[in-house]
Amino acid sequence: MTQKTPQLELPIDDVMPDLFSAVTAHGQAVLMAPPGAGKTTRVPLALLPVISGKIIMLEPRRLATRSAAERMADTLGEPVGQTVGYRMRGAHKSNKNTRIEVVTEGILTRMLQNDPELTGIGAVIFDEFHERSLAADLGLALICEVRSALREDLALIVMSATLDATPVAELLGGAPIVRSEGRAFPVETRWLDTPVKKTQRFEQAIADLIIDAVTKESGSALAFLPGEGEIRRVEQALAGRVPKDCAIRPLYGAMKFDAQRAAIAPCATGRKIVLATSIAETSLTIEDVRIVVDGGKARRARFDAASGMSRLVTERASKAECEQRKGRAGRVAEGVCFRLWTKGEEGALPQFAPAEIEAADLSGLALELALWGASEEDLNFLTPPPQGQLAEARNLLRGLGALDSMGRITDHGRKISDMPVHPRLAHMLQISGENGANLAAILNERDPMRGAGVDLSLRIKALSKPDNRADRGAIERIKTEAKRLRKGLPQGAQMSLGELAAQAYPDRIGMRRKGDQARYILSGGKGAVMDDGDALAGEALIVVTDTDGAARDAKIRQAVRITQSELRGLYDDQIAWHDICHWDKRSRRVATYNREMFGALVLDERPWHDAPDDAIAKAALDGLRQIGLPWTDAAKRFAARVALMSDDYPDMTEPALMAHLEDWLLPYLRGAKTESALRGLDITEALRNMLDWSQMQRLDHAVPATFKSPMGRNLAIDYSGEHPQVTARIQEMFGTTVHPTVGPHHVPLKVTLTSPAHRPLQVTMDIPNFWKTSYADVRKDMRGQYPRHPWPEDPTVADPTLRAKRRGT
Structure with a gap:
């Protein structure tokens, strides 16, 4: 002992x-x-x-x-x-x-x-x-x-x-x-005098700050960086610049345990500079540290429910994280914390880092809840899981056969819940057995061959045949993990690498887009792209196992080829023919064809010559939604008349009509397949049929299409402007003592009174007032120009007329 x-x-x-x-x-x-x-x-x-x-x-x-x-x-x-x-x-x-x-x-x-x-x-x-x-x-x-x-x-x-x-x-x-108030030693905080220049690389800036820190202060230093890549680049930037008594020690999660222990142990030769990720923020005591250099960044996993993909993002660290990091300099003696930002910039830092449940892939959580036999509402979570992400996770699990249609866990789901990998990989291992262990181990670890192209088969080969492009430490970890995963698994069916990957990622089987050898549409409906020069670019079908997680055209980081026959062999029960009738934006017409599809992938396509009229009409409606309603003058006048009626009449504004196209216009689209045919439609009849007989009667009575002048003539009312208006000869309106109105709210007509030569004399919305005020001046001007036409002193008692006096009278 x-x-x-x-x-x-x-x-x-x-x-x-x-x-x-x-x-x-x-x-x-x-x-x-x-x-x-x-x-x-x-x-x-x-x-x-x-x-x-x-x-x-x-x-x-x-x-x-x-x-x-x-x-x-x-x-x-x-x-x-x-x-x-x-x-x-x-x-x-x-x-x-x-x-x-x-x-x-x-x-x-x-x-x-x-x-x-x-x-x-x-x-x-x-x-x-x-x-x-x-x-x-x-x-x-x-x-x-x-x-x-x-x-x-x-x-x-x-x-x-x-x-x-x-x-x-x-x-x-x-x-x-x-x-516990604690008795940590005091730690002095030092900020930059001016912000880091935008043109300066992060790694170079923090390397300079590290050199400044270890030159000015005694003791070992702990520098916080967001990830392994930054650690490696900062290590290179420090090479040949650190004091002779300083040893550089990387520290991140993917390292072997012995190397991690070496980083936190005292340095036998003097001081050390530990370049660490957030792994060093808590729990660990790193011996001899008196200096903390904080880069102010943190790397977090973000899951996008819309794309179904996770990605690592580098963000500003929170104030809580920065305080945690600062405390590392005061564990064993007084220390100093150097921060790679100004004191003024500190106010913009978030108070706390987001909980992982807010931004992570929730597939594992959804599976655990189903295994527990509870919903998220049944448990008290400090932060409830986002409903959209949880729904997406359950959709994935149903697709993998881990949940049934009611969301209950299946026997298959129970089996994969016992496996220490993501449900996708566990599903694949349950089907493939030992044969899938190498692939699962690779996909469960960091990419051991970054920069070697996206082809996943290169990683598999590196497990058995040395490859200078491979990270040896990562390869050894993958081998160890694969060996552990094989325990208890049956031999399983022999499958190609593409078939294995497709079992784990049925929603990420990609088909090359026409005319572009590096852009793919994924079976889940999203887009993905790889470098044009990649060896895998141009393959007709691939399975994408890793991307950068971007919501649109995600960058492919790992993928493997798969043949159509292999795809059909795996998912024949999910491949089906679909009748497609839709509005084609490019050709500006209704397109009809039959497609054989797996998810969003089109495996085969044939013309659909006998598409039903109803389907064509519904597709044409989508065309109208893009080009707008084909308003004729008659349709505009009718809609304007309806707008003057009471609330029990339909709303005939364009937004309201567009929102309910199927209800009123669909029967009138028979045979309209092209943009020109749609633009040539007269929708007046369709609008009229939106009213019943009683409504039409009330409309014609209250808001007529014509105005009956005092002479009994029907004059067309123009409803296209802000106010309904009518034009009449001034003599035709003699005897008018009440201004004409339309509609239940008695909207006054705008009346344009013209001379015998049909030139406007007055525009008024109050004829009786016009007779009392401006008419006298009009009469004085017009009597000389039109002496054969009547210009009575009191037009309110004169008879309306369109006739002129006989010559000589």
């Missing part, structure tokens, strides 16, 4: 009595403690005497899981695997006497699905919950239900450094919040 490590006093020790009281009285607590307070290693050990049964503690990352277990075991003077053990995908060290087991977050879900009562477990601790992983959110929701329905005695502690504790406490039914 190794010797116990002496117990140093840590800030968390001061609040242990409060934590014990909360757990004893309420069975649960939310513990807030800053980085370095000691919560990860102190709390589980301190709970051993007061918890009956095993203590499960969740960590968000594999390295943190193993490190926490080793540090607690070292404290007890034991090797890991006895009192303290760990469990993660592909590795575990524990035995029947293990009291504390540190696990990665997904392990808890499997434990709950296999044994909802968590037999033999006395407490569950969620560490670093502020990272808000999807597995942690689901695990907490399930634990809350288990405590409510089955295990009131199960102790629950949620621990974090930067989480907003109040919502979590409310989710737990008012759990006590215990706060």
Whole structure:
């Protein structure tokens, strides 16, 4: 047995009595403690005497899981695997006497699905919950239900450094919040004087800041970068520039565990510069760090429900993340944090990073919910899953046969839920058995051959034949993963690589678009594109296994060829002929044909000569929606008349008519197949038929097409302007004492009064007032020009006439 490590006093020790009281009285607590307070290693050990049964503690990352277990075991003077053990995908060290087991977050879900009562477990601790992983959110929701329905005695502690504790406490039914103020060493923050120039590359800018930091300050440095690619480029930018006593140590999730441990261990030769992803934000203590250099960026997975694809995006880090990073400089001594932005820019940072459940692919969550036998409404989630993304996930699972039409899990779904890979890959493995293990392992890992072209077969070949373009470390990880996946799988059917990929990605089978060898339409309806010069460009059919996730024309990163016969062999039951009748935007006419389709892919096409008239008419309506209604003067006048009626008449404005084309115009489109035919339609009759007999009678009475003049003549009313108007000779309107109106609201006609030569004399909407005011001036001017026509002094009592006096009278 190794010797116990002496117990140093840590800030968390001061609040242990409060934590014990909360757990004893309420069975649960939310513990807030800053980085370095000691919560990860102190709390589980301190709970051993007061918890009956095993203590499960969740960590968000594999390295943190193993490190926490080793540090607690070292404290007890034991090797890991006895009192303290760990469990993660592909590795575990524990035995029947293990009291504390540190696990990665997904392990808890499997434990709950296999044994909802968590037999033999006395407490569950969620560490670093502020990272808000999807597995942690689901695990907490399930634990809350288990405590409510089955295990009131199960102790629950949620621990974090930067989480907003109040919502979590409310989710737990008012759990006590215990706060440790901590005693981290002071960390000075230094910002840039001016923003980084837009022309300067991020990697070069942060490399310069790292050199400035390690030159001015003593101690080792920890630089935060968004991903492995940036780490490699910054490492190159630092080559030959760092002080002689500084060693550069990369640290990211895909590294071998031994290399990760080397990065966090003390440097034997002097100082070190650790170039790390967010893996170093929490849980880990990296020895000797006095300097933090923060690039201010974070990489997150974003799922687009519209495209059904996930992509990694680089975003500004949140204030909470930056504070977490800053704290790493004050774990063992006073430190300095250098930030690659100005103090003024800090205000634009978001307060917290988004929870993974808000932006992730929810296929795994949907499958776990179905296996649990609950909907998302049945569980209390800290952040409810977005409905659109969850619906998309369930559609995928139904397509894979994991859910039935009612959303219930199938026997096939139960089998794939037990497999430690995405449901797509698990589905493929259940069908292909061992033969699909290599492909599943490749697709479950980072691309081992970036820049080698998109052909997936190159990656498969690299597993058995060395390829200088392949990352050796990644290839070894893939081989190990494939070996693990093969365990328990049957031999399975022999399939080509394309057939295997198509089983996992039935919605991403791509067909080359006509006239372009590098652009593809995917069976799910989205577009994708690869480089023109890629060796796979020009293939008629491919299966796309990885893209950049863009919603439109996603860039293909990995794909494999598949033949049409292979596609038909796999999905013959989903390939069918469809009658297509639609408006073709290019030819500007109704197109009719029969298509043999798989999803959005057209495998064969033939003319459809006997398409029914109804289908053609409906397609023509789509043409009208594009070109607009073919208004004639008569149709405009009729619609304008209707607009003057009461509310029980239909709305005949263009937007209203376009919204209900099928209801009033469809029967009048028989035989109209082209744009010219549609533009030649007269829609007046169709508009008239929107009114019943009673409505037409009232319309003709209240808003007539003509105005009956005092002489009994019918004068056409023009309804095309802002006001209905009519034109009449001034003498024809003699005797008018009430201005003419139309419609139930008595809208006045705009009357243009003309001279005997039909030239406008006056436009009025109040003839009686005109007689009283302006008529005298008109009479004075007109009597000399038209002496043979009557110009009475009082036109209100004169008889209307169109006749002139006889000559000489």
